[in-house]
Amino acid sequence: MGIKVRDVKYGYPGFRVDVLKGVTLNLREGKVTALLGVNGSGKTTLFKVLLKILIPQEGSILFGEKTINEFSRNDLSRIVALVPQEEGSPFPYTVFEYLLMGRAPHLGFFSTPTKRDEDKIVEVLADLGISHLGQRNVTGLSGGEKRLVFIARALAQEPEILLVDEPTAHLDLRNKARVLGVMREMADSGRTVIFSTHDPNEASLVADEVGILNEGKIVGFGPPASVMTEDALKAIYGAEVAIGRVKGKLMVGLVAAKVM
Amino acid sequence: MRQRTRFSILLAALCIVFVVSLLVGRYSLDPRELFSNEIGWNIFWNIRMPRVLMAALLGTALAMSGAALQSAFKNPLASPEILGVSQGAAFGAAFAILFLSNSSTTIELSATAFALLALLVTYAISSAIGFGGQVLRLVLAGLAVSALFSGGVGFMKSIADPLNKLPVLTFWLLGGLSGVVWKDLLYALPLALSGIAALLVMRWRINLLTLRDDVAISIGSDPRRFRPVVATIAVIATAAVTSVAGIIAWMGLLIPHAARKMFGTDNRVVIPASAMLGATLMIAFDDVARTISAGEIPLGVVTSLIGAPLFMFLLMRRGNRDDGDKS
Numbered sequence: 009m010g011i012k013v014r015d016v017k018y019g020y021p022g023f024r025v026d027v028l029k030g031v032t033l034n035l036r037e038g039k040v041t042a043l044l045g046v047n048g049s050g051k052t053t054l055f056k057v058l059l060k061i062l063i064p065q066e067g068s069i070l071f072g073e074k075t076i077n078e079f080s081r082n083d084l085s086r087i088v089a090l091v092p093q094e095e096g097s098p099f100p101y102t103v104f105e106y107l108l109m110g111r112a113p114h115l116g117f118f119s120t121p122t123k124r125d126e127d128k129i130v131e132v133l134a135d136l137g138i139s140h141l142g143q144r145n146v147t148g149l150s151g152g153e154k155r156l157v158f159i160a161r162a163l164a165q166e167p168e169i170l171l172v173d174e175p176t177a178h179l180d181l182r183n184k185a186r187v188l189g190v191m192r193e194m195a196d197s198g199r200t201v202i203f204s205t206h207d208p209n210e211a212s213l214v215a216d217e218v219g220i221l222n223e224g225k226i227v228g229f230g231p232p233a234s235v236m237t238e239d240a241l242k243a244i245y246g247a248e249v250a251i252g253r254v255k256g257k258l259m260v261g262l263v264a265a266k267v268m
Numbered sequence: 269m270r271q272r273t274r275f276s277i278l279l280a281a282l283c284i285v286f287v288v289s290l291l292v293g294r295y296s297l298d299p300r301e302l303f304s305n306e307i308g309w310n311i312f313w314n315i316r317m318p319r320v321l322m323a324a325l326l327g328t329a330l331a332m333s334g335a336a337l338q339s340a341f342k343n344p345l346a347s348p349e350i351l352g353v354s355q356g357a358a359f360g361a362a363f364a365i366l367f368l369s370n371s372s373t374t375i376e377l378s379a380t381a382f383a384l385l386a387l388l389v390t391y392a393i394s395s396a397i398g399f400g401g402q403v404l405r406l407v408l409a410g411l412a413v414s415a416l417f418s419g420g421v422g423f424m425k426s427i428a429d430p431l432n433k434l435p436v437l438t439f440w441l442l443g444g445l446s447g448v449v450w451k452d453l454l455y456a457l458p459l460a461l462s463g464i465a466a467l468l469v470m471r472w473r474i475n476l477l478t479l480r481d482d483v484a485i486s487i488g489s490d491p492r493r494f495r496p497v498v499a500t501i502a503v504i505a506t507a508a509v510t511s512v513a514g515i516i517a518w519m520g521l522l523i524p525h526a527a528r529k530m531f532g533t534d535n536r537v538v539i540p541a542s543a544m545l546g547a548t549l550m551i552a553f554d555d556v557a558r559t560i561s562a563g564e565i566p567l568g569v570v571t572s573l574i575g576a577p578l579f580m581f582l583l584m585r586r587g588n589r590d591d592g593d594k595s
């Protein structure tokens with residue numbers, strides 16, 4: 009299922025400045041789309057709008073053929089899942105218990121998870137190659153393990169669309185490669201993956217399409233090579249960057265230790 | 269399987285404590301003469317049975333409410349005291365004793381109403397505080413509300429008639445089950461049991477309240493609606509038993525911690541385990557309160573004297589779990 013975002017405007021109540029100033033995006037099924045932008049560009053707000061946590065003042069959002077308003081919260085939770093950066097629960101749930109919470113969209117209000125739900129968790133853990141983490145405590149995992157567990161919790165919802173918030177923040181290169189690889193696989197198996205990042209290299213590495221978000225507007229949208237130009241990146245980052253190619257991949261780097 | 273064994277042990281302990289408690293006391297009962305000895309039967313059925321059952325209900329309601337509130341507010345230190353609920357109930361009771369009537373129904377209704385009011389005020393203030401995370405704002409709001417109601421209680425104590433009002437007030441504030449009869453138990457029962465049953469059926473879903481709010485919403489469970497529901501149910505159950513027994517400190521905080529140490533974190537297990545552990549310990553603590561000296565020690569004093577050191581011990585005994593929990 010794809011998402012069509014048309015001219016969405018959102019401003020937090022009580023603040024005059026709009027955070028989203030007319031965002032239009034076509035997020036295609038089976039593709040990885042990167043939302044590239046600096047902090048404060050509106051990436052998180054856009055995610056919250058797509059999750060129906062915030063209701064935009066203007067514009068429309070279509071999931072497939074239906075508008076977002078036609079979905080109840082529970083319907084939506086079976087279609088879109090969020091992978092957060094950090095969870096921050098003070099309670100040391102085991103990974104298995106934590107993942108079972110992702111089954112909530114498929115359970116009635118007074119129901120508790122059944123064998124079927126537990127089997128689904130076993131399957132998700134195996135798919136991601138993290139079955140060994142099942143009985144560990146979520147609060148004691150390393151950064152990379154946590155990120156994979158968050159993805160697993162989202163997959164437990166059996167969603168068609170994954171929203172991934174800064175998936176590689178604070179990860180080392182190996183874990184970066186692993187998490188980005190998992191996202192690529194999710195898209196190749198037919199899901200729609202949207203992730204936010206401020207690192208253009210990640211966008212060029214896994215994204216089919218990049219939407220550059222700057223001050224609440226989409227200033228470029230398309231395949232990485234066509235939208236991530238030196239001029240475009242200089243404009244949004246305000247720093248001297250250069251683009252080269254290494255093994256056929258676009259690589260973006262800083263070339264001066266000062267801001268423009 | 270190991271968990272099932274631990275549950276069985278807990279259940280066995282509850283049964284043993286229950287039966288033994290019916291037999292111990294200043295009047296020693298001989299089980300063989302129970303039905304032939306009229307005084308013995310009277311003590312057994314009209315004095316000890318309602319009291320032990322009330323202790324069980326009290327422990328269950330406080331412990332389960334504590335567990336639910338801790339999850340609901342993502343705060344392992346949340347408890348009726350932190351949220352101002354106990355102080356609200358105390359204020360309501362004192363208000364009733366001084367200005368309304370000494371009838372237990374009035375005291376109970378007033379305590380329940382003010383406990384709910386305290387939660388509402390705490391919740392409203394915490395939403396209006398312009399800084400800090402949700403946990404911090406709630407604790408700060410609870411602190412202010414507690415202080416306000418404690419001040420109110422202090423003021424009422426100072427103006428209370430020292431001959432007939434002050435002793436009633438003081439005894440209620442210390443907490444205890446002495447003099448509890450079937451009527452008291454039956455008053456607390458409907459509200460307390462409804463609350464207990466509601467928390468039991470929702471126990472798995474209460475886990476979802478510990479997630480980040482945006483994550484919880486994204487899995488279809490909006491904490492902005494579910495949190496007030498769970499908190500209100502917990503407060504009603506707490507107020508129902510508090511209105512009979514007075515403020516019994518520490519149990520709502522201590523028992524869920526102990527249950528988590530024994531059974532893990534999942535509320536599917538923690539909530540029923542807290543209930544059983546709470547019932548067992550409260551019966552035992554009340555046995556201590558009514559047997560250890562010639563006069564009766566208020567139950568609230570016993571739970572504080574035993575509960576506070578036990579809680580310190582629990583807090584310090586870290587490192588036996590690989591959870592990296594630094595809170």
